[in-house]
Amino acid sequence: MALAALGADAAIQAQGGKKDLERAEALLRTGDFAGTDAALSSAETKFSRARSEIIPYKILLPVPWIGRQVSATDDLLTSGIEATRAIRSAVGVLSEVLKVAGGDLGQLLPESGTFASLTPVQKREILAKLLSVGPSLREVREAILRSRAAFDHIPKTGLAAPLRLAIIPFGERLDILEGTLAPLAPLAEVLPRVAGYPVPRTHLFLLQNYTEIRPSGGFIGSFGIVKVADGDLVSFDTHDVYSLDNPATGRVAVKPPAPLAKYLGVKTWFFRDSNWSPDFRQAAEEAIRAYDREVAAARLNFPPVDSVIGMTPRVAEDLLRLVGPITVSGVTFTPENLVDELEYQVELGFLETGLPPAQRKEIQGELAGELLRRLTSLPVDRWPEILRILGDGLREKRIMIYDRDPSVQERYQAFDWAGRVKETSGDFLMVVDANLASLKTDAVVDRTIGYRIYPDESGALHGVATITYKNNGSFTWKTTRYRTYTRIYAPAGSRFLRGEGAMENDKILDPRRRPGTYDAEEELGKAVFGAFVSVEPGETRSLTFEYLLPDSIGDGVSGGRYTLLAEKQPGTSGHRLTLDLDFGKRVVRAAPPEDPREFGDARYRFVTDLRIDRQFVVGF
Incomplete structure (x- = not known):
């Protein structure tokens, strides 16, 4: 004992x-x-x-x-x-x-x-x-x-x-x-409203594919319109994103963010690319604006929506583990094959069955409908398992919610379910990738994030963020060279100094493989630095950003305390994060603690993952 x-x-x-x-x-x-x-x-x-x-x-x-x-x-x-x-x-x-x-x-x-x-x-x-x-x-x-x-x-x-x-x-x-x-307390507060009580609700579901990562979770290949009232599902319709974007082509003219224009070659900011912000509230608001704009321009029969729910396929994988394999249209889906099989069916499989392109994603609606039927048929003693899956999804930013009602949105933010980029007075790091014309290559790319700080001769602290990409794929119908526009979010007032690894474009569009430029701007109360890199199959490349941290970070260290919030990009699975923080003065305590063998010097070293947001506190 x-x-x-x-x-x-x-x-x-x-x-x-x-x-x-x-x-x-x-x-x-x-x-x-x-x-x-x-x-x-x-x-x-x-x-x-x-x-x-x-x-x-x-x-x-x-x-x-x-x-x-x-x-x-x-x-x-x-x-x-x-x-x-x-x-x-x-x-x-x-x-x-x-x-x-x-x-x-x-x-x-x-x-x-x-x-x-x-x-x-x-x-x-x-x-x-x-x-x-x-x-x-x-x-x-x-x-x-x-x-x-x-x-x-x-x-x-x-x-x-x-x-x-x-x-x-x-x-x-x-x-x-x-x-x-x-999650019980927050779920009890918001679940009735999500379920359409005391007033009916219409939700816009963004099905964000993490194998084609975008800033707020993944490419919006499909979306759903869900109407609920008093806990009953009134209707649940899923749609190919192009059923909204294509009819609006030539009828709307909104200039896209510069990286989308340059690296995707698009001239209009459509609904499918609306989740450009890593802050889900901003992404959802932009999605609603694009949705409303395109519905009106093309005179489509889609209803106005009250809220936006972003979700990645990992949630469906977890729910399939709960209810078991599902067979629809002669295809069996399991947690292990869900993403690959669904991708195959909507890209190639529909051709084999003779379905017209406009109907290629109907299998998603059939699958979602059967999954929902099975979930609502589970006995009460299995409900805690559903709550755990939903709670994990919300905590790990695989599910995020936005509501047009400010009072409801305030509750989502209080529970940290809104996917907000957080405010912080200390150091901050968030790495945000945007797969731009790389098919579903994120499924075969390993990436690691390294962050170090060091004092220069004047005592000012420098931050150095390095992202390393290894493309384990090959040229197939769903994987190719990995093209990403990467942004680093740092504390407001950080000043970009230098970088390494940025590219003008990929080897096809820029055979000379010239060095690219680094962008710098302020957004969401942060300093933001961005650059493009392309990684061929079998290749490993790194992208480095070095910047001067604001004086407030150094003042905190001088006062005996340093904090760092490393925030996860929505939709990502948990990239490896390696910290090597040199403060120029002896570290006496830290949370989480580093390996005892590292105690007693001026550096804090720690290795973890970004499955969730990570907070670090160091004392001197």
Whole structure:
């Protein structure tokens, strides 16, 4: 037992709490809410007693190795207490909501316990109840955050084997809990509105293909119009983006951003290219403007929309893992083949079946309709899995939402679901790629991001961002040379100094392969530097930007604190990020901590990924 070395009584209490949690999970599956609450209450009590038992040992905290064990045990128990409180609160809210739908969980599981089986009255009552339980669910979210904070405080090295072995499975369970419970409060506030309660809504879905990356998530190859009212799907229609853009050709004349004009050769800014900003609010607003403009110009029978939801195929992949393979029009889609098979069907497969080009993407609508039918047919005990997938998608910017109603949009931004480029007073780094005429080559390109800073002779801090691209593809119907216009977002006031690797154009359009220029501008409260690079199949190239950071960053270091927010580009899978930050003065603390072997000098070195936004704090 991990706690045995710190007191037998504490170990016994902790083990008892663990068994109570397992019993609570089993009772919840049977719909016994009263029994579940009692088991959770008992678990919380036992974890609290165990934590009290180790208080006398805190006198040993200054002792190097033993103190680390005491501190880790205290943090682990604190995390367990808060996680148990979060589960207990969530179960209480779930009980209230399900009583509206029919009395208790047992009455809804498993045959009749589906969203599709609920009556219109039950759906409205559930949505109304969700709007009313916000305060209770906010406590769930806060408890999970406290649990995560305590767990993250546990040292990652220097722990006794039994304690280390206890921490690993708890961390895995906490990840699941956080993914499931943390989104509950914000979902309860916004889900009724998204579902068309208390007023009907029309959503514009942007299906953004991450294998052809664009600033806010991916190329908009298709879009959907979804009408909902009181939790019921009124209509769901998907369309090829060219069914909107082509009829508007020659009828609209909006000048595109300069890189689109130069590297795509387009003269008009169409709906398909509207997501040029990495800030989803700006991208969505531009998408609505383009949509409204083209619908009016071509007199198309598309309705006005209330909101925009951007989504990448990775969300559909996760949902397919939940519901299983789906076969439509004789084609079977799985999580593993979804993107490739769908791409093949809309680019080549439709020719084999004799479909006219205008109907080539109808298979997407069939697939989406069947996926939605299966999701709404899942029993209630599977709903948390849907919530976890949606929560992960929102957290990792695979789903982003914009609403024309400022009050609703404010909530999306508060929950960090709006895909905004964040404001920050410290250092900032965001790398934004735009695949320009490279087919679906992002699927075979590996990229890494390196960021270093160093003081010059005057003490001013320089930032150097290097992006390395390796094109693992070949020339096929869906992959080719990789052409990207890359932008670096840095703190406002940063001044571009020099760069390396920029190209005038690719080897076909510029056989001499001349060096390109670097653009500099201000946008979204940031300094923005941009350049073009082309990477042939089998080739590796790097693009480097060096700039002078504003004085405020150096002033922060002089004052004893440096912060960096490294923000993820929407739609990307999690590029490797390597930091090498030379401050010219000794680092005494950092979060997250670097490898102990790197302690004691003037540099902070860390390697991670950008699956989510990453925050770093260094003290001197």
